[in-house]
Amino acid sequence: ESFMGGQYVMEGGGDGEELGATENDDDNRGDNEPLREQDRFLPIANVARIMKKSIPKTGKIAKDAKETVQECVSEFISFITSEASERCHQEKRKTINGEDILFAMSTLGFDSYVEPLKQYLQKYRESSKGDKGGSGGADGTLEDLAEESFTQSLSTGLLTSEQANSQNVIYAPYSGAIAQNISFG
Amino acid sequence: MAGVEEMESQTDDKENSSEKIVKTKEKNSNQDSEKLMKLPLSRIKSIMKSDPDVTLASQEAVITIAKATELFIWELSKDAVHSTLQSKRKTLQRKDLDCILDTRDCYLFLEGTLD
Numbered sequence: 001e002s003f004m005g006g007q008y009v010m011e012g013g014g015d016g017e018e019l020g021a022t023e024n025d026d027d028n029r030g031d032n033e034p035l036r037e038q039d040r041f042l043p044i045a046n047v048a049r050i051m052k053k054s055i056p057k058t059g060k061i062a063k064d065a066k067e068t069v070q071e072c073v074s075e076f077i078s079f080i081t082s083e084a085s086e087r088c089h090q091e092k093r094k095t096i097n098g099e100d101i102l103f104a105m106s107t108l109g110f111d112s113y114v115e116p117l118k119q120y121l122q123k124y125r126e127s128s129k130g131d132k133g134g135s136g137g138a139d140g141t142l143e144d145l146a147e148e149s150f151t152q153s154l155s156t157g158l159l160t161s162e163q164a165n166s167q168n169v170i171y172a173p174y175s176g177a178i179a180q181n182i183s184f185g
Numbered sequence: 186m187a188g189v190e191e192m193e194s195q196t197d198d199k200e201n202s203s204e205k206i207v208k209t210k211e212k213n214s215n216q217d218s219e220k221l222m223k224l225p226l227s228r229i230k231s232i233m234k235s236d237p238d239v240t241l242a243s244q245e246a247v248i249t250i251a252k253a254t255e256l257f258i259w260e261l262s263k264d265a266v267h268s269t270l271q272s273k274r275k276t277l278q279r280k281d282l283d284c285i286l287d288t289r290d291c292y293l294f295l296e297g298t299l300d
Contacts, residue, residue, distance in 0.1 A: 035235050039228065042254070046224050050255055054262035055277055059269070064279040069258060072282070072295050074232055076257050077250055079294045081233045084246070089238070096233075098245035105253060109291030113256050120252050121245065 041070040080104045224251050264288065 048066045055061065083104035084096050098121050105113050230247050233239055261282070268281040283299055286292045 035231060039231055042224055042228055047258060050223055050258040051262040054259050055266045060276040062276050062278045065277050065282060068279045068282050068299060069261060071298055073254055073258060075295055075298050077229060077232045077254060078236060080250060081239060082236055085239045095241040095243050096246045097243045098249045101246050101249040113253050117249055117252055121249060124248055
């Protein structure tokens with residue numbers, strides 16, 4: 001039945017494309033084999049680019065600081081994933097979904113990320129509705145997301161659980177009013 | 186310290202020139218690419234799957250972690266740069282990261298990573 005030789009598993013009830021199969025160079029490695037050094041971390045250029053956003057414009061970043069953040073990031077990913085995976089197993093599900101990740105973040109002390117991530121996911125779901133099959137949805141179609149306002153909401157911490165629910169998310173950072181997804185009735 | 190700064194400015198120059206190229210392309214392509222995922226999803230997925238207990242992860246799960254990772258890098262750097270500025274330096278160094286690790290509970294999982 002599986003025309004991809006058993007590597008690609010479709011699961012009913014999943015909330016999107018499953019990632020059992022990979023689309024590029026990762027394929028020739030079996031699952032759960034130790035990663036090569038360069039694959040254990042995210043590319044340093046990407047990491048550095050994001051770091052630069054949080055430092056003053058005239059600031060610089062030492063190479064060992066970038067490398068350290070690279071390592072921290074991989075730990076972060078593993079940490080969250082492990083927690084999410086546990087919850088998944090407890091609920092007898094095989095596929096980790098977005099909700100599992102959000103729950104893990106909340107449990108592990110990254111509660112402040114949850115609301116911005118929920119908004120982000122909502123936009124992602126809306127933007128990928130137009131793509132049948134959804135495979136193109138991941139990269140480059142999240143046009144509505146304003147990067148700055150997203151990180152601002154994290155730092156100002158304005159989204160509280162009382163204000164935000166899945167239908168009406170109104171968030172207004174201090175420096176301006178950006179009202180999103182207001183619906184009445 | 187001067188050696189670090191020199192090294193850094195060289196790296197910065199390279200990165201700046203490549204960033205300039207990217208920025209030009211971004212302007213040409215209508216601002217859409219500015220909103221692109223900043224981190225490679227395939228690599229994130231590899232890291233997730235290196236955990237033996239992880240079987241499958243949905244696209245949404247990977248996307249969510251990718252965005253969370255951006256937030257994490259951003260917050261970690263923002264915290265660390267406080268230490269940089271307090272020490273009256275302009276270059277964020279590894280010791281600034283060491284410094285801030287015990288300032289938030291959520292960073293506890295990183296103990297041992299920075300040894």
